[in-house]
Amino acid sequence: MKLRHARAIAVFGIAVFALTGARGSHGGGCDNSSSGSSSSSSSGGSGSHSDNDNDSNATSGGSLPGGGSADKAARDVTIDKCAYDAATKNLTAKITVKNDGALDYDYSVTMKFTGAGATSATAVKTGIAVTAGSSVSTELTTPYPGTGDGSEYTKCEVSRAGRI
Missing domain, CATH: 1.20.5 (Single alpha-helices involved in coiled-coils or other helix-helix interfaces)
Structure with missing residues (x-):
């Protein structure tokens, strides 16, 4: 026995x-986190917005110093519009940053503009203050690097996002 x-x-x-x-x-x-919060430990990956007027979420992976989760921050960003503004001769991306969390965050977003035969262009916006449970719409712009009508830029992509 x-x-x-x-x-x-x-x-x-x-x-x-x-x-x-x-x-x-x-x-x-x-989750390997001892704080009880859910987070991803992978880095890399990307999503994209491939046309000029559709709503789409773009994501980016990685981690940032200062405590913000890049995966979560990128999921909080929605690209509303990606276009060339002929009046200002800028590439523009209109985005909405939605904070579903219980804390206020300051977001930073890096947008990459690309297209067939186009040199990639980048726009950065920092200090996007979003209070808990709300959303903020803003615009990222960068000078148009070409000499044409901007039609070669057909894609906006969040290449990096963070929140602190």
């Missing part, structure tokens, strides 16, 4: 080990 109990305890111990993993005190969940 002692051997039977020893086997039962060993099977139970293996089951607990398998369910919780050998990760230390973090349990068997999907």
Whole structure:
């Protein structure tokens, strides 16, 4: 009978080990964070907005100094419009930053403008203050680097986003 109990305890111990993993005190969940918040530990990846007037979410991965999660920050950014403004001769991206969290954040967004045969152009906007539970619309602009009508720029992409 002692051997039977020893086997039962060993099977139970293996089951607990398998369910919780050998990760230390973090349990068997999907998150290595001890703060209880959900975050991704991967970096890289990107999404894009491939036409000038459709609503689309663009995402970017990575992590930033200062505590902001780049994955979450990029998911908070929606590209509303991507176009060439003939009046100002600028490439523009109208975006909405939505903060569903419980804390206020200052966002920074880097937008990349590309297209067939076009030299990539970049616009950066920092200090986009978004209070908890609200959204802010803003515009990123960069001078048009070409000499044509801007039609070669057909794609806007959030290449980096962060929040502090």
